[in-house]
Amino acid sequence: MLSIKNLQANVDGKEILKGINLEVKAGEIHAIMGPNGSGKSTLANVLTGNKSYEVTGGEVFFESKNLLEMDPETRAREGMFLAFQYPIEIPGVSNATFLKTALNEVRKYHGEEELTPKEFLTMLKEKAKVLGMDETMISRYVNVGFSGGEKKRNEILQMLMLKPKFVLLDETDSGLDIDALKIVSSGVNIYKNPNTAFLVVTHYQRLLNYIVPDFVHVLYKGRIIKSGTKELALELEERGYDWLIAEQAEVV
Amino acid sequence: MNEIKENPAEELSEDMKVLDDVTSSEYKWGFVTDIESETAAKGLNEDVVRMISKKKKEPEWMTEWRLKAFRYWLKMEEPKWPNVEYPKIDFQNISYYSAPKQKPQLNSLDEVDPELLKTFEKLGIPLEEQKILSGVAVDAVFDSVSVATTFRETLKEKGVIFCSVSEAVKDYPELIKKYLGSVVPYTDNFYAALNAAVFSDGSFVFIPKGVRCPMELSTYFRINSQETGQFERTLIVAEEGAYVSYLEGCTAPIRDTNQLHAAVVELVVLDNAEIKYSTVQNWYPGDKEGKGGIYNFVTKRGACRGKNSKISWTQVETGSAITWKYPSCILQGENSVGEFYSVAVTNNMQQADTGTKMIHIGKNTRSTIVSKGISAGKSNNSYRGLVRIGKNAEGARNYTQCDSMLMSDRCGAHTFPYIEVENNTAKVEHEATTSKVGEDQIFYLNQRGITSEDAVNMIVNGFCKEVFNNLPMEFAVEAQKLLAISLEGSVG
Numbered sequence A: 001m002l003s004i005k006n007l008q009a010n011v012d013g014k015e016i017l018k019g020i021n022l023e024v025k026a027g028e029i030h031a032i033m034g035p036n037g038s039g040k041s042t043l044a045n046v047l048t049g050n051k052s053y054e055v056t057g058g059e060v061f062f063e064s065k066n067l068l069e070m071d072p073e074t075r076a077r078e079g080m081f082l083a084f085q086y087p088i089e090i091p092g093v094s095n096a097t098f099l100k101t102a103l104n105e106v107r108k109y110h111g112e113e114e115l116t117p118k119e120f121l122t123m124l125k126e127k128a129k130v131l132g133m134d135e136t137m138i139s140r141y142v143n144v145g146f147s148g149g150e151k152k153r154n155e156i157l158q159m160l161m162l163k164p165k166f167v168l169l170d171e172t173d174s175g176l177d178i179d180a181l182k183i184v185s186s187g188v189n190i191y192k193n194p195n196t197a198f199l200v201v202t203h204y205q206r207l208l209n210y211i212v213p214d215f216v217h218v219l220y221k222g223r224i225i226k227s228g229t230k231e232l233a234l235e236l237e238e239r240g241y242d243w244l245i246a247e248q249a250e251v252v
Numbered sequence B: 001m002n003e004i005k006e007n008p009a010e011e012l013s014e015d016m017k018v019l020d021d022v023t024s025s026e027y028k029w030g031f032v033t034d035i036e037s038e039t040a041a042k043g044l045n046e047d048v049v050r051m052i053s054k055k056k057k058e059p060e061w062m063t064e065w066r067l068k069a070f071r072y073w074l075k076m077e078e079p080k081w082p083n084v085e086y087p088k089i090d091f092q093n094i095s096y097y098s099a100p101k102q103k104p105q106l107n108s109l110d111e112v113d114p115e116l117l118k119t120f121e122k123l124g125i126p127l128e129e130q131k132i133l134s135g136v137a138v139d140a141v142f143d144s145v146s147v148a149t150t151f152r153e154t155l156k157e158k159g160v161i162f163c164s165v166s167e168a169v170k171d172y173p174e175l176i177k178k179y180l181g182s183v184v185p186y187t188d189n190f191y192a193a194l195n196a197a198v199f200s201d202g203s204f205v206f207i208p209k210g211v212r213c214p215m216e217l218s219t220y221f222r223i224n225s226q227e228t229g230q231f232e233r234t235l236i237v238a239e240e241g242a243y244v245s246y247l248e249g250c251t252a253p254i255r256d257t258n259q260l261h262a263a264v265v266e267l268v269v270l271d272n273a274e275i276k277y278s279t280v281q282n283w284y285p286g287d288k289e290g291k292g293g294i295y296n297f298v299t300k301r302g303a304c305r306g307k308n309s310k311i312s313w314t315q316v317e318t319g320s321a322i323t324w325k326y327p328s329c330i331l332q333g334e335n336s337v338g339e340f341y342s343v344a345v346t347n348n349m350q351q352a353d354t355g356t357k358m359i360h361i362g363k364n365t366r367s368t369i370v371s372k373g374i375s376a377g378k379s380n381n382s383y384r385g386l387v388r389i390g391k392n393a394e395g396a397r398n399y400t401q402c403d404s405m406l407m408s409d410r411c412g413a414h415t416f417p418y419i420e421v422e423n424n425t426a427k428v429e430h431e432a433t434t435s436k437v438g439e440d441q442i443f444y445l446n447q448r449g450i451t452s453e454d455a456v457n458m459i460v461n462g463f464c465k466e467v468f469n470n471l472p473m474e475f476a477v478e479a480q481k482l483l484a485i486s487l488e489g490s491v492g
Ligand SMILES: Nc1ncnc2c1ncn2[C@@H]1O[C@H](COP(=O)(O)OP(=O)(O)OP(=O)(O)O)[C@@H](O)[C@H]1O
Pocket: A011, A012, A016, A034, A035, A036, A037, A038, A039, A040, A041, A042, A043, A052, A085
């Protein structure tokens, strides 16, 4: 589904991604771990087309289409979704207005009818219920005054509404209490199916108990220095990153 | 799960309609009506003033008032303090009167020139009553004259007077003598004096004691002729306990010369009465290089004369090459309330210097100012506001919030707040913010499938929400559309 080859990217002229290679197939869940500042969010932003990040080399194919040639809204309409590490506030715009616009854009792109306000609201309420979200959140302004946990849930709500094919979760677990973590994970688990794939960025093995990955990758200084199965996450939890970094230094 | 209390379904569909409707970047109201007009020769002198008065079959006292204003104006200087720039206006190179020929008697709409009905229909203002679903009574002003006022009979039953000022001068001379110029005297400023001398038409509204006006009243101003100034004059009086919501809209054809619009609006509110005055100003702004467009120099002022009276100004200013206007409230009556909610958008070469004055005279008077300025292109947008608390205004309160949003690196936003407090029990609060439309916000919306253009519209509409919430529904929709169109192509 997603094929990343030797992807390199700069931020403010500084090289952050130094050649990422990754293959993600439909139905798979990949976890990306790695120390702060290693480039995890950068990867997510590059894949979704944030213009503050400059791609300097490599290529990315999304269902055999050249992803890097698409503008960010086309990538989104094609089914790329990023649950932001820091969701953005949009004062004065209600969650419902925002979501309805987004959903209809995606539907239009796929030649589907727009939803009527009633159909839309029914759907929105149903999804909000799955995530145990208070209904007042629907008419509140996008992320304004939301607690950290509420913002993260709101991201997952958007995912459930937009039904993307490829989902990037950037530290969606940070700031969530245990109950919220379970609810959000169950949202992801309900949604996941053989046609979707996930790239889950996290610092904590805990999340991976709920969202069980097929593969775990360690990103360090802009490179994937180790890949393994879910047991790798357990090992990292126990031993930290130092041993891997040391191994890496020996190789170089 | 509970039902949603604040059901956003309706609001939603409206919001969507707005975003969908935005398809063209042209000024859509720029067409010219091909109608035979009677237009006065250019130039201004006492004879022209007399001619206008005679055309309108005005009584002697009105002619005299105009002449006094004219003589006063001759001695005045054009104001130089606004933060706007434009070449000197040649007041002798403007025509001061233009009217469609064969002005109808106004007994019935059947007598209105079909060409005019078509014009207003094209502007989205159908004048046939059966076509108006929303229950808004409309006074349509075309160049210098009022061509039709709808729903007069319905209003008359309630004692509400809604007609053109010209008719009011003839039909209700006592009311006009009592109130015209009582809030904005012709001595007030250069353009107010000019307006008093040559004003052509406008609306008169009178809501008698204890009456809540059963429908929204609205005046739609249309400039058609070239090189004609429009000088309308609006007077609204709400007697004790009365209430009215009044809307004003305006457009003009695309012309590559500048045209002057110098209106005066006066509001008078007595005990426990309220006037809500909303404007969506969309005069032709000129082209991208700044050629053409309307000079919009307007004096709007309301007097809260009675106890517990209230005036609320809401304006959405998207048009005009230059806007220069400060809708104000004189808070005389005890506990009277003044409000000013404003969105001013400037793009390309547009200039706006707008704001309000809140003059607190009575005890426990309160005022609220919410101003949202949006600048794009190379435009300049200034907020200028005065809050004056007089020495007898025990317990007066003001809250001012002044937010600016910048859409480019070449535009400007300026804030000039003036605060004068003579009573130390008063409380005045002022908050101001300036922000750029955030790239992170745009990306967030992009990432959900929304284009940058739509993202900006959404962010800007959100920014203006507090003001739009004060507009009647249809106007709010109109305002959002206008905003989207004005800012089209400004994302870069
Ligand atoms: N907009 C930016 N401007 C300047 N530097 C940036 C920007 N975004 C990222 N960086 C830098 O790029 C590097 C990688 O950042 P990134 O956010 O991708 O790390 P991360 O792996 O997601 O870290 P964390 O685990 O803390 O979220 C960091 O050194 C960071 O400071």
